[in-house]
Amino acid sequence: MKIFLLSAILCFTFLNLAAQKNGSITGILADSANHNSTLNYATVSVYKAGDSILTTYKLSDDHGVFKINGLATGLKYRLIITAWQYGIYRKNVELSADKPILDLGTLYLSTKSNDLNEVIITAERPPVIVRKDTIEFNAASFKTLPSAVVEDLLKKLPGVQIAADGSIMVNGKTVSKILVDGKEFFGGDQQIATKNLPANMIDKVQVVDDKQAKRRNPDLTAAEIPQVINLKLKKAIKKGAFGKLYAGAGTKNLYQAGGLMNFFRDTTQVSVLAYGNNINQPGFNPNDVQRIGGFNRSGVNSMMMSSGGYFEFNGISFGGSYSGIQTSSGGGFNFNTLTKKGIKINTQYFFGRNDNLLERLTNTNQTLGEDRLVTNANENTSSLTLKHNIAGKIDWQIDSLTQLTIEPFLVLNSNNSVSTNYSTNTNAAGQLLNTLQNLNNINSANNKYQLLADLSKDFKKAGRSFNIGLDISTKPNPGLNYNQSSNTTFLTPSTTEIDQLRNNQIENFRTYIYTNYSEPINKKLNFKIDLSGNIINNENALSTFYKNQANQLYDIVIPNLSQTVEQTGFKTNMNVSLNYKITKDFNLQPGVVHNYISLNNRFSNANNLNQRYHFIWPTFQLKYKIFRINYSAQFTEPNVSYLQPVADNTNALYIRNGNPNLLPARTQNLSLNMYKYDPQNLINYNLYGYGNFTKNGIVNTINISNGVQTVTPINASGIYSFNGGANGAKDFKFNKTSLKIGLGFWANFNHLPVIVNNIRSNANVFYVGPNGSIRLNLNDVVEINQSYAINLNRSRYQDNFYTNLSYNTQSSTSELIIGYPKKVVFETNFALTANTQQIAGYNNNIKLWNAAITYLFMKNDKLQLKLAVNDILQSNVRRSIEITGNSVVDYQTNNLGRYGMLTLTYNIQNFGQKVGGRQTMFSF
Incomplete structure (x- = not known):
């Protein structure tokens, strides 16, 4: 501070x-x-x-x-x-x-x-040039270091904000994808483009609305429409090749190596990449970091809802880990071409491999009237993940008013992990209740097959438009869990041992069809209708076996731990609205939505359950200058995994039940958005707020006996939450000096019931986080970056059985970059995280200090030699804390710690040569 x-x-x-x-x-x-x-x-x-x-x-x-x-x-x-x-x-x-x-x-x-x-x-x-629907930046006007990549260039552009995880916002709007010369670049994966393409290859940076996202979801307000960044390459690169090769070695037998090459010829572009390292670094995409292995055994009590589908990154994990020690490798290619008929074709393939060793300490402190349940878990997980991603895209501009897009996806993801867990439960007096030794050997898969198609048609009559689309996906996720555990209870002396195999086959299939039509009635009134249908077909097949001591095989069926659940049905949505343009800046759009859902839940060992619900509800949109308010309502079916009536007993201290009688939830959503970019004063700011009110939402009830928790999901009403915030940034420019100051604030509020041992209380959980940042650049020789954030976390309960909880976390990051003398770049950053949770054996003040020096040589600084030292102060660990239900859950995980790394990078730039003959674009 x-x-x-x-x-x-x-x-x-x-x-x-x-x-x-x-x-x-x-x-x-x-x-x-x-x-x-x-x-x-x-x-x-x-x-x-x-x-x-x-x-x-x-x-x-x-x-x-x-x-x-x-x-x-x-x-x-x-x-x-x-x-x-x-x-x-x-x-x-x-x-x-x-x-x-x-x-x-x-x-x-x-x-x-x-x-x-x-x-x-x-x-x-x-x-900067502002066209009708495009902001275009001239890259040459924003000087960067010779070794800079696209991310460094974007940081200098007004209105652009890049978060620590690499996600990008422009004028308060999220960036959904990055294109290169209007083409998909590795599936539009932002991190591959921003962290690997050299900045000096870029001629222009264009920012436009994601029109495809708007077509697929017409209810998006202007502030919610994501942005697309298109990187226009310099003309000399239209025929040629560029990329980089790097290799490094360090202490502790650490290494990194990789390469990214891009070949251009007329309207065709081919990119290939490969990498490998054991230093927790992302090969090319840190946004897809996975914390593999481990189990949430801490008594989570939170609202869980599913819309019938899953959000998933369109890409593959290319390594990188915030916690644990990871060895990762991967490779792939990306192909783009433009046919003579103007059809854009993209194909891509990725392969990724991650080996991860995670050591985690978890402390969970639950309040239970005058008593407490304190769970300490020591977890060690070794895992291997393999992932293949095959995708394509056809984008056909049939005529000036009609566009067709087809996108197939194929993801094959397998995970093998072995996890050992030793945990203890104690009460408020420090008395030992139970101990658990648990071994889980899991072989699972997370596969996905998907086809997207979208046809949009504008008409000569201004304002008239038609759009129809299809989204078909199936996700077969088989899983084998070999579970061995030993649970000892001390208050009622007993020991329970389990040696079993859980074969859990989960498959989710859905067909989503949507269409919308807009018709202008007059200059001020516009009629709009949106229709969508979702066919649901999900299955959760569970078979559990004991180990047969005679043949050492798991072939003894356990009937009461085996069950097949099938969830079939459909749901429809029809929204009719009128958009009334009161003035140039003031629009009202009232409407009516009709939702219908029909579900059939079938069980192999229980009675079937049929559910039919529908409702008619008003919708509303208001747009006034930079303000946007939106109100809507919808049905959400329970995930098929919650319907499985068979208990998950793989952790004897935390048994999870299903509930076949769960009902669909009805949710009302309210959103407020405001964003503004003031070009005269170089100020951009945005304000956002979201709220939802849920009837028949899903919460967990917990029953605790002798330290053993049994969790059952139930429907509950009176659930609502709000989250919102504000961000602002201002750029100052003085000759060759620039300064950017940013301030932000975010807050979350959740109101939901907490039910432990049949004692129900409404919990109000608050999260508040002000933050600020400063970026000072002195003639591109010295750059100073400083950020600070504080998170205040509070929970309040209506019943005295639960004790109010609170903790604070502060984080600060300081960065210094010096590009002097010529050909030398020095950089260092220092991050500090401190919190008020006092737990024996846990580090309350984690200090992470990194430093590096880079020497540039050869013509155009093609060769770079970098010496880096990571975690100079040897912090070794990472820590995170959260409030869930009546508990404070505290995690501490291992990390690589201190190491040095010497890396040599060669930047390949081969442009303007004659293509063909001896001089081809593949020669360096």
């Missing part, structure tokens, strides 16, 4: 001093043909006279006004003003000490004519 405050004070002092010494230029931009029509989002670029290096820039606001601060007096400047569909405006200006503020008044721009002889001056390209 002290570091963050000191950095903020220094930065604001710097800003004040700079503002006192510099002048400014203001003006208004208007259409020369219509003096009353101002030009918003035009780019005003400032260059020093006789210099081609950009000094600064601003965009005009909604009223055509621009103001450029931080300009030095006594210098001559050249203004270049560009606006979409208008000609370029140039003007030379000069600021003096006597007149540091220059008001240019109203400047008139003429509509651009189609002049074939127009000369384009590359040096005068504006840093």
